[in-house]
Amino acid sequence: MPQFQAVLFDMDGVLVDSEPFWQQFWREQIFVHAENGTPSLDDVTGRNFRESLEDLAATYGLPNTPERYARQFEMTAKTVYGDHVSITPGMPDFFATLRDHGVNVGIVSSAPADWIEIVIERFDLAPVDLIVSAEYIDRPGKPEPFIYEHAATELDIDPSSCLVIEDSVNGVQAAAQAGCTVIRFCHGATVEATDHTDFVANSSADLQRMILGLLS
Incomplete structure (x- = not known):
């Protein structure tokens, strides 16, 4: 596996x-x-x-x-x-590439579900295997780990099988505490590693190469 x-x-x-x-x-x-x-x-x-x-x-x-x-x-x-807003360059095609690799593709966000749906529809990101909004869970959101634990449960996999891309320190901490591997990346800004960051990418192209490398 x-x-x-x-x-x-x-x-x-x-x-x-x-x-x-x-x-x-x-x-x-x-x-x-x-x-x-x-x-x-x-x-x-x-x-x-x-x-x-x-x-x-x-x-x-x-x-x-x-x-x-x-x-x-x-x-x-x-x-x-x-x-x-603008979409991170290459993301709609990259979602399709990830689906071709046979992995689940999800969006896990602190934003309400209807905001997520606007982005998915506007930028043609569908189909998405999983959408998790903070409003779906009755527990504290990021930086607590529960939103990512919930995502893994919904996919019936262990959090250690999840590769997470986050920009904020709060988001990175949430994913890491859940047991996920975390890439820190921010569209349009340079980021640095934090105590909970496994990898850092500072361009969309680098992010995509990094993800595909980790999947292979």
Whole structure:
């Protein structure tokens, strides 16, 4: 049996360059309302936005309820994913290549499922063997391991059989703690290894070569 039976992609920052849009949103629409202290992007990047809003409200104080800010995210998401983001070069064809190699291809994201579906449809990524959104599980999201443990369970494989591509420190930590092998990659940015990173790729071409090399 091959070492890896599934290749699991994070969405934001890996498949699409949405992180700059969301980082600006956090700074201009959320962080400016903090009542005690100054939040940072490290508090939120790679995490489910609802969990992040709850934590920000508890830690820094917000004048409105987390749910009110969550509605702002939901209204903005359709434009971000439907109009603004670009796909990582070569990814639609690469998904097809991975399917030809006989491995499961999945998207495991902190984003809601309807945001993931917009990206899949807009950039012709279907069919995808697995979609896991943080909203599917009733346990803490990234950086906790449960979302990747859930993904492996859904595929009926061990997490050690999963090759995961993540951009954020929180995402890398989640995958590593679940027992997956992790490649750190960010569309449009340079990344470095962290304590939990197994490999680093800094271009789409390098990422694709690395994945195919590990699969063979």
